[in-house]
Amino acid sequence: MLSTNIVDLLNLPPWLAITVLILDVLIRVIAICWLPYNRKPVVALGWLMAILLIPLIGFVIFLFFGSNYLPKARRARQRTMNEMIRETLDDDMDEKHPVLGDHVKLTEPARVAANLNYRLGALPLVGGNEFTLHKDNHEAMIMMAGEVDKAKDYVHFEFYITAYDDSSQPLWESLIAAAERGVQVRVLIDHIGSRRYLRYRRLTRRLNESGIEWHLMLPLQPWRGKWQRPDLRNHRKILVVDGQIAFSGSQNAIDSSYNTRKNRRRGLRWKDLTFSVTGPVVEELNAVFISDWYSETKELVLAEIETHIPAVNNGQLAQVVPSGPGFETENNLRLINYLIYNAEHRIVICSPYFVPEETLLQALTTAALSNIKVTLIVNEKGDQFLPNMAQRSYYEQLLAAGVRIMQYPQPTVLHSKYMIVDDAYSFIGSSNMDPRSFGLNMEVSTFIFDPDMVNELEDVSREYVAVCKEIEHDRWIDRPAQVKIVENICRLWSSLL
DSSP states (O other): OHHHHHHHHHTOOHHHHHHHHHHHHHHHHHHHHHTTTTSOHHHHHHHHHHHHHSHHHHHHHHHHHOOOSOOHHHHHHHHHHHHHHHHHSOTTOOTTSOEESOOTTOOHHHHHHHHHHHHHHOOOEEEEEEEEEEOOHHHHHHHHHHHHHTOSSEEEEEESSBOOSTTTHHHHHHHHHHHHTTOEEEEEEEHHHHHTSTTHHHHHHHHHHSSOEEEEESOOBGGGTBOOOTTOEEOOEEEEETTTEEEEESOOBSOTTTTOHHHHHHTOEEEOOEEEEESTHHHHHHHHHHHHHHHHHSOOOGGGSOSSOOOOOSSEEEEEEEESTTSSSOHHHHHHHHHHHTOSSEEEEEOSSBOOOHHHHHHHHHHHHTTOEEEEEEESSOSSHHHHHHHHTTHHHHHHHTOEEEEEOTTEEEOOOEEEETTTEEEEESOOBSHIIIIIEEEEEEEEEOHHHHHHHHHHHHHHHHHOEEOOHHHHTTSOHHHHHHHHHHHHTGGGO
16 A cells, blocks of 8 residues: 555654555545545546545645535535526526517427427526627727727626736726726636636736725635635636627637747737627626626626527527536536437537546547547647646547548647537527536536527637648557557546646
């Protein structure tokens, strides 16, 4: 046993040696009996492996990172918001078909998907929306600033990562100017996501000097009684102006280089996909913000949300899909798997971090083996070593099933996150295709049932694929053995990434 060897090496006194050995055995027994409870087998196995190999250290790490859930009080506030949203919807909405309006073109798979999303996230499928895609990070922030300049009542800003830099400054100055002219500006930024970047202090100083009401999301401040698993983060990106227009997608409110010397030296630039939208779905994105504001502040700002989402029969059909550790189930993963299993002829997935858990891997390979055209767009080299190597370990199995894997060339980090299914369904937002986005991060994505959006995303995909390099199965399996070993080691820990 590892602990016995350590005791021998340290030549501990007999009483201390016996204590350590008893503690070692207790930790192993407790881990085997306790860890599998309500955990996926692969996740439980990952933690068991860590604890059995390095019992004391592994157990301490588990105490900090082992729970996938937010504190009970936060989850209770999320349930309260879900019920409140459901109660404010139109009384004549059919619970079995939670779609506002009478949409003749709606297919049965779309109705089932809408029902699934409503049961999990409390938001219905609504029509009357108009989406616009934005492919340039910095131009998107300029557009956001322009909409904030028009604000009359309120602006809601929620981003995982943000900084006060040359690229984001126009947006921040518009937010500050809006607050100065009497607009209610509320800002949420993730504590860990933003503080690691150089200009975080400059941003917080500007916020404190302004009239903006702002709070940290999921702060790690134990001296203030604020504590949860450190890597449970709010990864959402939302901007809502007056309930009239909203922005969401994959990009953070920061320069595309993320302002680090390492990134600039390597020439790394993040390439994102953001959308702006008008119509009833704006109120759904606003509801997600209101829920998060309530979770962080215990303040319910119902005056800044339309309690009755209108039923509109024209325009693009859409439904917001919130997910994360505040919910009891993996909302985004369930929808993604459902859409894949109901695909008829094609699936396109673009994700910077693709580490599929077992059900997603099974769904994709089943689709490909059923002669459905499955295309995966990923990075040639990601910005994070462990996830990048872990995802590479899945390529051989995917390629063998017939999945096409397209690698976007480095040094650009393709950070867009979307999925196309057939000619009608699309899914776009902040969620990656990995265990972190399915279970650990608070995410927001939007399910869109509209062929025009599919065509627009198909155009984006063609732009990406045009510069990509396709991985060939025969060449891939001949990569060096030492590379395969590293990939497989990283894969073992993929459930804990």
